[in-house]
Amino acid sequence: MKRCRHMVDVGRRQFLRGAGLATAGAAVATALPSQPQAAPSLARVDYPSTRLANVKDLKVNEPFEVAYPDADAPGVLLKLGKRVEGGAGPDGDIVGFSTICPHKGFPLHYNAEDRTFNCPGHYSRFDPEAGGLQIWGQATQNLPQYTLRIDSKGDIYAEGLDELLYGRLSNVL
Amino acid sequence: MAYKRNIDRLPIIPKDAKKHIVTCHYCIVGCGYHAYTWPVNKQGGTAPSQNAFGADLSKQQESETEAWYSPSMYNIVKQNGEDVHLVIKPDKGCSVNSGLGSVRGARMAENRRSDVTGTQQQRLTDPLVWRYGTWQPTSWDDALSLVAEVTARFIDKDNEDDLFVSMFDHGGSAGGYENTWGTGKLYFHSMKVKHCRIHNRPAYNSEVHSSRDMGLDELNYAYEDYGLTDTIFLVGANPLETQTNLFLNHMVPGMRKGAKVVVVDPRRTVTINACEDAAGKENVLHLAINSGTDLALFNTLFTYIADKGWIDKEFIKNSTFQGDVAQPENEAYPAALGSFELARKACRMSVAEGAKICGVSEADIIKAAEWIAKPINGRRRKCVTAYEKGIIWGNDNYRTIGALVNIALATGNVGREGGGVCRLGGHQEGYYRPSDAHVGRPAPYVDDLIIKGKGKVHHVWACDHYKTTLNATEFKRVYNRRTNMVKEAMDAAAGGTREDLVNAIVEAVNKGGLFSVQVDIIHSQIGQAAHVILPAVESGEMNLTSMNGERRLRLTEKYMDPPGTAKPDCLIAAGIAQHLERVLRKMGKNDYADQFKGYVWKTEEDAFKDGYQKGNPEVTYERLRAMGNNGVQEPVVGYKDGKLIGTKRLYADGKFTRHGRKDKKALFCAGAWRGLEAPGKKEQKAAHKFLINNGRSNINWQNWFLDQENEFVSDRYPYPFIEMNPDDMASLGIKAGDLVEVYNDSGATQAMAYPTPTAKKGETFMLFASPKGTQGNVINGGTNTLILPNYKQTWANIRKLADAPGAVAHLSFKSKEYTPPA
Numbered sequence: 001m002k003r004c005r006h007m008v009d010v011g012r013r014q015f016l017r018g019a020g021l022a023t024a025g026a027a028v029a030t031a032l033p034s035q036p037q038a039a040p041s042l043a044r045v046d047y048p049s050t051r052l053a054n055v056k057d058l059k060v061n062e063p064f065e066v067a068y069p070d071a072d073a074p075g076v077l078l079k080l081g082k083r084v085e086g087g088a089g090p091d092g093d094i095v096g097f098s099t100i101c102p103h104k105g106f107p108l109h110y111n112a113e114d115r116t117f118n119c120p121g122h123y124s125r126f127d128p129e130a131g132g133l134q135i136w137g138q139a140t141q142n143l144p145q146y147t148l149r150i151d152s153k154g155d156i157y158a159e160g161l162d163e164l165l166y167g168r169l170s171n172v173l
Numbered sequence: 174m175a176y177k178r179n180i181d182r183l184p185i186i187p188k189d190a191k192k193h194i195v196t197c198h199y200c201i202v203g204c205g206y207h208a209y210t211w212p213v214n215k216q217g218g219t220a221p222s223q224n225a226f227g228a229d230l231s232k233q234q235e236s237e238t239e240a241w242y243s244p245s246m247y248n249i250v251k252q253n254g255e256d257v258h259l260v261i262k263p264d265k266g267c268s269v270n271s272g273l274g275s276v277r278g279a280r281m282a283e284n285r286r287s288d289v290t291g292t293q294q295q296r297l298t299d300p301l302v303w304r305y306g307t308w309q310p311t312s313w314d315d316a317l318s319l320v321a322e323v324t325a326r327f328i329d330k331d332n333e334d335d336l337f338v339s340m341f342d343h344g345g346s347a348g349g350y351e352n353t354w355g356t357g358k359l360y361f362h363s364m365k366v367k368h369c370r371i372h373n374r375p376a377y378n379s380e381v382h383s384s385r386d387m388g389l390d391e392l393n394y395a396y397e398d399y400g401l402t403d404t405i406f407l408v409g410a411n412p413l414e415t416q417t418n419l420f421l422n423h424m425v426p427g428m429r430k431g432a433k434v435v436v437v438d439p440r441r442t443v444t445i446n447a448c449e450d451a452a453g454k455e456n457v458l459h460l461a462i463n464s465g466t467d468l469a470l471f472n473t474l475f476t477y478i479a480d481k482g483w484i485d486k487e488f489i490k491n492s493t494f495q496g497d498v499a500q501p502e503n504e505a506y507p508a509a510l511g512s513f514e515l516a517r518k519a520c521r522m523s524v525a526e527g528a529k530i531c532g533v534s535e536a537d538i539i540k541a542a543e544w545i546a547k548p549i550n551g552r553r554r555k556c557v558t559a560y561e562k563g564i565i566w567g568n569d570n571y572r573t574i575g576a577l578v579n580i581a582l583a584t585g586n587v588g589r590e591g592g593g594v595c596r597l598g599g600h601q602e603g604y605y606r607p608s609d610a611h612v613g614r615p616a617p618y619v620d621d622l623i624i625k626g627k628g629k630v631h632h633v634w635a636c637d638h639y640k641t642t643l644n645a646t647e648f649k650r651v652y653n654r655r656t657n658m659v660k661e662a663m664d665a666a667a668g669g670t671r672e673d674l675v676n677a678i679v680e681a682v683n684k685g686g687l688f689s690v691q692v693d694i695i696h697s698q699i700g701q702a703a704h705v706i707l708p709a710v711e712s713g714e715m716n717l718t719s720m721n722g723e724r725r726l727r728l729t730e731k732y733m734d735p736p737g738t739a740k741p742d743c744l745i746a747a748g749i750a751q752h753l754e755r756v757l758r759k760m761g762k763n764d765y766a767d768q769f770k771g772y773v774w775k776t777e778e779d780a781f782k783d784g785y786q787k788g789n790p791e792v793t794y795e796r797l798r799a800m801g802n803n804g805v806q807e808p809v810v811g812y813k814d815g816k817l818i819g820t821k822r823l824y825a826d827g828k829f830t831r832h833g834r835k836d837k838k839a840l841f842c843a844g845a846w847r848g849l850e851a852p853g854k855k856e857q858k859a860a861h862k863f864l865i866n867n868g869r870s871n872i873n874w875q876n877w878f879l880d881q882e883n884e885f886v887s888d889r890y891p892y893p894f895i896e897m898n899p900d901d902m903a904s905l906g907i908k909a910g911d912l913v914e915v916y917n918d919s920g921a922t923q924a925m926a927y928p929t930p931t932a933k934k935g936e937t938f939m940l941f942a943s944p945k946g947t948q949g950n951v952i953n954g955g956t957n958t959l960i961l962p963n964y965k966q967t968w969a970n971i972r973k974l975a976d977a978p979g980a981v982a983h984l985s986f987k988s989k990e991y992t993p994p995a
Contacts, residue, residue, distance in 0.1 A: 111992045123991035131174040131175035133175035133985045137276065138871075140274075167236070169241065173233065
């Protein structure tokens with residue numbers, strides 16, 4: 001899916017007519033764990049552990065574009081500069097979110113002033129400082145957030161999601 | 174942390190899943206959905222040949238895809254006794270919503286009762302009777318028999334005034350033509366119950382008496398009119414939140430095509446913000462008038478438009494009453510009705526005077542008049558007018574709505590493309606009942622009569638006075654006391670015979686008690702006072718027909734079993750009638766018993782055939798099923814080539830019929846401005862610091878009945894919010910999320926403070942009908958003429974009650990207004 005470049009108003013309904021567009025910005029190293037051949041199906045999807053960035057790449061209140069769990073699922077890492085519930089890193093202030101609106105799949109844009117994600121399709125907005133809580137809107141779920149792990153080198157890995165992503169009936173395709 | 178479901182995949186709908194037509198059971202708009210069901214041990218696959226969409230689900234789907242559903246659209250329910258998967262997702266082919274789902278409707282599946290996933294365990298499954306000091310489940314015959322045995326002691330062929338009835342009159346949900354007929358036949362045909370009221374107001378009356386008296390049904394346009402108009406005139410309405418997909422799928426496209434927007438609302442709402450985004454700020458005019466001054470504004474606009482000559486002279490001449498007074502003012506008619514000139518004289522108000530009363534600039538009033546009526550390049554300007562609870566539950570309902578309709582009539586904006594003057598609506602509609610003429614006008618103020626000790630038996634059909642009435646503090650106090658008298662008597666009679674029990678109840682009632690029977694889908698707040706509780710079902714658990722805000726009639730097909738032994742309201746009404754017939758016969762009142770014949774209905778379709786279909790013989794379940802989610806716009810005028818033929822908009826022929834006048838001429842309303850009209854309002858305003866404006870919000874359905882047990886919703890608003898200006902909060906030492914007490918002479922309630930910089934100082938907005946803080950507790954008992962409640966004009970003081978409670982700590986209090994890209 002496309003991400004929002006938030007420069008031009010592309011006319012609400014005309015977003016994302018083509019699927020499967022490559023993400024730009026982040027260097028994405030995808031490492032899918034190998035599956036044993038004859039194992040029975042698992043109860044939950046097996047999330048990849050994907051390196052998305054290093055803490056040094058992040059600047060406070062500037063979204064860093066990534067994709068997870070694959071290139072068709074755009075998102076961002078965000079260093080908030082203040083500790084939040086669910087925040088990762090030494091300061092507990094790094095969060096990661098899908099940036100596709102869970103209502104109708106429109107790309108969200110970030111408002112750095114009040115730190116919100118906004119949907120140009122139907123006016124929904126989400127708060128990255130409150131676990132992606134939908135402040136107001138049409139989606140029936142809050143914004144999918146990444147489970148993050150940060151290693152001793154400061155590399156940031158995503159290892160899971162807490163809600164179903166728009167446009168897929170399995171978070172890992 | 175925000176509530177998350179941690180669902181990482183969903184079962185795929187197989188190709189051969191059953192597909193049912195569904196109209197969303199919540200708001201008036203009635204979005205089309207499909208309910209898919211399939212056996213619990215089966216699932217579809219990702220290959221196009223393996224799923225209902227014929228799509229490759231191993232790939233990411235595009236925005237607005239049909240081949241996706243959210244976890245809230247999924248559940249496991251019972252169908253014909255078997256567990257089945259259920260997906261309820263929006264229908265792209267429905268002209269109402271074109272595939273859009275609202276935050277309410279897109280949770281329908283999640284809000285079904287499921288014993289597998291544990292959702293909505295609050296749903297009632299069996300009749301309950303107050304027994305041994307609490308409610309005990311019992312059989313239908315036992316419960317219905319007790320209802321009939323007690324009720325029969327207090328009704329007589331010539332006097333049924335001791336039986337009080339509160340009954341919904343809406344469509345959707347558990348309403349609809351089937352259920353309004355069932356209850357209507359019982360209370361208005363078999364009986365002539367006078368002391369009755371509707372689900373959202375304390376009397377049995379119209380929300381829009383004046384529009385009807387002037388000749389206009391309040392739902393007279395088609396939703397496509399928003400795309401054909403020059404100006405959208407919104408009054409006391411917040412459609413982005415309360416008629417969401419009408420706004421997104423019809424109003425927004427109209428704005429994108431160039432329509433200007435005038436919004437009258439004391440508060441800046443998210444609707445206004447969205448209009449500015451869609452139409453451009455320069456094309457949106459917000460008249461933030463002083464609360465309750467709408468009538469002065471409309472009379473000023475009417476005067477100015479008429480003086481400028483921006484009127485449709487031909488229309489006025491051909492379609493409206495010529496002369497002077499057609500209907501004089503009296504107790505039943507709170508303003509005289511008659512000709513255009515009569516109204517001009519009575520309503521005259523200068524721009525300067527109007528600006529002063531309303532607290533807006535003269536320039537803005539003139540701009541509004543121009544946008545509403547000034548011809549464009551010599552042609553008549555098209556303007557569609559939509560109003561809702563801001564004026565319906567506002568000051569001087571009769572005259573205010575009349576004054577608004579005056580403007581539409583004067584400019585010829587009725588029955589024509591891009592016109593209409595319509596109520597936006599709350600619930601869907603589905604009213605089909607015998608005449609209510611015996612109720613009288615003004616109708617009895619039922620809640621007040623109960624407070625005054627009147628009434629002996631109270632039948633309550635899906636109304637929760639405790640959360641939604643006015644003067645609620647006093648109502649609850651009295652209702653609890655009177656019903657407790659009966660509970661104590663029932664407790665004292667434990668172990669005796671049925672006759673002893675009924676005698677004990679009758680004795681307690683005659684001492685001032687009240688016997689309360691509740692029919693509902695959950696154990697409501699007023700249900701805590703009940704003696705008998707009868708479990709009802711909702712649409713989807715039964716077949717149910719309703720119409721939406723453009724009179725679009727659809728059938729929702731039954732796609733799952735009711736919880737336990739719960740039944741459609743129409744069949745419960747039939748059960749009460751049958752037991753009353755039996756009991757009355759046993760009492761030797763054979764003539765009276767005969768009135769309760771005619772309820773041999775096995776299914777809801779039998780009730781539909783007995784009521785609506787008798788009056789509209791073209792309309793059958795089978796034909797409605799064939800019409801799908803687009804249904805047909807009422808009135809239905811024929812059936813041809815396998816299709817029902819409907820009516821796109823009313824009064825296209827310029828003949829007005831709602832008042833029943835033989836000349837079919839519309840009447841103007843001659844209602845002058847007279848300040849705050851309902852008793853007690855002026856005094857309350859003078860004595861208190863804050864306006865407690867109130868209404869609905871986007872995320873929860875009106876009275877919260879299912880949403881109070883929906884995690885996603887109750888996580889967002891664990892308490893009702895009260896939007897306050899940050900300076901007001903600071904002066905009272907209140908922080909975001911703090912619990913505050915709202916109090917005045919009528920009572921007190923609580924809410925969670927939501928800082929809102931756009932709120933005017935001294936003006937707040939509180940979410941109404943919340944189970945965690947009833948706004949109605951602080952609304953005084955005085956009503957407008959014709960017993961129309963004035964919920965909106967309420968004043969009270971505010972003080973801090975507690976720091977933000979635990980459930981509030983994780984919430985966001987950022988602005989609800991969307992911000993466009995920088």
